[in-house]
Amino acid sequence: MSDESANAGPMSTAPAGVVIEGLHKSFGEVEVLKGIDMSVEPGQVVCLIGASGSGKSTLLRCVNRLEDPDAGSITVGEFDATHADVNLDAMRQHIGMVFQQFNLFPHLSVLENCTITPRRVLKHSREKAEAEALHQLDLVGLKHLAQRRPAQLSGGQQQRVAIARALTMQPNLMLFDEPTSALDPETVGEVLSIMRDLARAGMTMLVVTHEMGFAREVADRVVFLDQGLVVEEGPAEQVIGAPTQPRTQDFLRRVLNPLGK
Amino acid sequence: MALSNRDRARLSLGIQAAIFAAIVVVLIVIIDWTAVQRSFFNVEPVMAMFPEVITVGLWNTVRYTFFGFVFGLIGGTVLALMRIASFPVYRWLATLYIEFFRGIPAILVFIALGFGASLAFGLNLSTLQTASTALAIVGAAYIAETIRAGLQAVPKGQMEAARALGMPAWRAMLTIQIPQAFRIVLPPLTNEAILLTKDSSLIFVVGMAGSAAELTKMGRDGITMYQAGMTPLVVAGICYLLITVPLSILARRMEERSPGRSSRRRPKKKATTSPVSSGVA
Numbered sequence: 001m002s003d004e005s006a007n008a009g010p011m012s013t014a015p016a017g018v019v020i021e022g023l024h025k026s027f028g029e030v031e032v033l034k035g036i037d038m039s040v041e042p043g044q045v046v047c048l049i050g051a052s053g054s055g056k057s058t059l060l061r062c063v064n065r066l067e068d069p070d071a072g073s074i075t076v077g078e079f080d081a082t083h084a085d086v087n088l089d090a091m092r093q094h095i096g097m098v099f100q101q102f103n104l105f106p107h108l109s110v111l112e113n114c115t116i117t118p119r120r121v122l123k124h125s126r127e128k129a130e131a132e133a134l135h136q137l138d139l140v141g142l143k144h145l146a147q148r149r150p151a152q153l154s155g156g157q158q159q160r161v162a163i164a165r166a167l168t169m170q171p172n173l174m175l176f177d178e179p180t181s182a183l184d185p186e187t188v189g190e191v192l193s194i195m196r197d198l199a200r201a202g203m204t205m206l207v208v209t210h211e212m213g214f215a216r217e218v219a220d221r222v223v224f225l226d227q228g229l230v231v232e233e234g235p236a237e238q239v240i241g242a243p244t245q246p247r248t249q250d251f252l253r254r255v256l257n258p259l260g261k
Numbered sequence: 262m263a264l265s266n267r268d269r270a271r272l273s274l275g276i277q278a279a280i281f282a283a284i285v286v287v288l289i290v291i292i293d294w295t296a297v298q299r300s301f302f303n304v305e306p307v308m309a310m311f312p313e314v315i316t317v318g319l320w321n322t323v324r325y326t327f328f329g330f331v332f333g334l335i336g337g338t339v340l341a342l343m344r345i346a347s348f349p350v351y352r353w354l355a356t357l358y359i360e361f362f363r364g365i366p367a368i369l370v371f372i373a374l375g376f377g378a379s380l381a382f383g384l385n386l387s388t389l390q391t392a393s394t395a396l397a398i399v400g401a402a403y404i405a406e407t408i409r410a411g412l413q414a415v416p417k418g419q420m421e422a423a424r425a426l427g428m429p430a431w432r433a434m435l436t437i438q439i440p441q442a443f444r445i446v447l448p449p450l451t452n453e454a455i456l457l458t459k460d461s462s463l464i465f466v467v468g469m470a471g472s473a474a475e476l477t478k479m480g481r482d483g484i485t486m487y488q489a490g491m492t493p494l495v496v497a498g499i500c501y502l503l504i505t506v507p508l509s510i511l512a513r514r515m516e517e518r519s520p521g522r523s524s525r526r527r528p529k530k531k532a533t534t535s536p537v538s539s540g541v542a
Contacts, residue, residue: 066421093427103422107440116436117426162422169426 015204016077016094016172017042018063023072025058032058034228036072040173040221045205047215047236050225051251056208059225060175063206064095077172093121096166100178102158104150104165110137111146114165122169129168136164140194156187163194174198176207212255216240224248300490307492310483317472318479319500325389325461325475326504329396330454336397337404342434344409355405362402368463370395375467388473392464400457407453411446412438451512455505476500 023036032055040046048056061067063074065081065088074081079091105113114133118124124132137143140160142153150158159179166174176195180188192214199205199218209215215222215236222239224232224247232245243249254260264272343355362370374391378384386394415438423433443450462477469478476497483493 064425066425089427089429091427092425095425097422097425099418099422101416101418103416103418105419105422105437105441107444117423117428120432120436121426121428166426 014172015042015202017044017075017204018173018206019073019075020059020063021073023059023062023074024070025055025062025067026070032228033062033069036225036228036230038223038230038233040204040206042077042204043202044220045199045203045207045218047219047222048206048208048225049210049212049215049222049239049251054225055228056225057177060177060206060208063173063175064092064097066097089121093117093169094172096163096169096171096174098159098162098166098174098176098179100181102150102155102162102182104158104162106150108149109146110142110148110150110153110161113150113161114168117165118168133164133168136167137161139167139197140164141190154187155183156190159183159187159191160194163191163198167198171203173204173206176205176209178208178210180209180211210255212240212252224251226251301492301495303487303489303492306487306489307483307496309487310479310493310496314476314479314496314500318474318476318497319503321388321473321475322458322461322500323504325392325396325464326454326458328389328393329400329461330457332393332397333400333404333453333457334450336401337408338439340401340405341408341412344405345412359402359405362399363406367395367399367460368466370398371463371466374398375464388464388467388469391467392461392475395463396457396461399460400453403456404450404453407446407449408442411442414445415441448512448516451508451515455508455512458504458508459501 018040020036020038023033024031025033036055036059038046048059050056058067062069063076063081065086069082072082076091076095079094080086081091104110105116108116111130111133114136115126115129118129118132119126134143134146137146140163142157142160142164145153145157145161150161153161163179179195180191183191188211192211195205195207195214196218207215207219217236219236221233222236223230224239224243224245226247232239232243232248239248240252243252340355340358343351344359346352346355371391374386374395378386378391419437419441420433423437424430428436461475464475465477465481469475474482480494480497483489483496484491487493
């Protein structure tokens, strides 16, 4: 913990696991999470599925404390995310996050989007930060667009830059909050394939998604949330292919066959 | 005789043009143009105002306004950050300041600094200090509300993305939110600069030495000095327009290609599954 929270010195790049116990979260009168217990083993990919309003995005956002849980505990690698004294900035430097709306910084170039945090927060030299950023942009196939502004890119390209930006911080864990929900259908594939590559490279990933095909192929485990509770969890093949809970069956039937045939 | 709609519109335009032309003709005939020229455009005696009206008057107006604007911008930014702070005392203090100085006439602030400050605290402020401080105090109140609106117009996801990357709050504010907010508020800030340029004339109530005179003072003095009717005021007015018209053209240009337009467009939310997913499965 003390090694990790200090910015100086070499960062551990080993994948981190997540353990969530008894997590509660309310917005005003509405209780969104009603006692969640779940975990992600280091190097595993876990997909969170469930209807809108089931609490899956809130759960994800509690992990890097964009939302403050009301009760319960979350551990990310060596960080106790819910401890009062946790250094949130240091913890977040080890947790990459990809948003539904990309949230690239529109006033900065693609390259600057990927270098600003390593330079300003990790105090990397410009040369080092740019070399790392170009390496990550190359991995998502967008090195040639490094000088462009985000507004000049397609949605799929913007999301790939957002992934590269998160990876320049050498995270031990990646959080994805419906990364393809705002994309045009023809660009969904390019983002999913990068996420699949990342999973194969051994990254720990927690993914909120409606892409059942992706979950089935890439996820080690799938967790189905309904009304703030974990209803069913297990290997992807089992939860999506042969769900045992009626609510899971009902949800999957509606998602996989929207026309109800 | 039935007129078509188009004919009726043409007839109406023709009548309006005829009335307008008639009014112009009547004015040309009845107005004493020599009197107008004598009192508003009496060029010869007023040539004596040059070059001082530019080198002293315009220069001082620009100087007072510039420093007033710069300090007003700094103060306004601090007030705007206080207005959106989570600590309520900051919010109350900023709201109190803003409501107070937006609610009183700016001329009170000029009088307070020009006369009151020396009476109450023995402060002896120069004209530049008085004018730019008064403008900064008043300008900060207006600028604060403009900047607050700009800060709140930056999508919430920007701050979240910066914090999720591990930026401390102050760093995210400085490198992500404030630069984007300033892009959004550049046109209204330019309008603020125009208002301050005009308000710099209020230093007139305090009085000043000839070398510190700005445009309004020079125009007012010119009336008694040159026996040229209102012409010195016309000269002063044109000098103000030399500053304000380019600024307002600049503001309109910036508004037309506002950077927020393309980037603030929200991507559309898609249905829960896309065709690709069934392909992968």
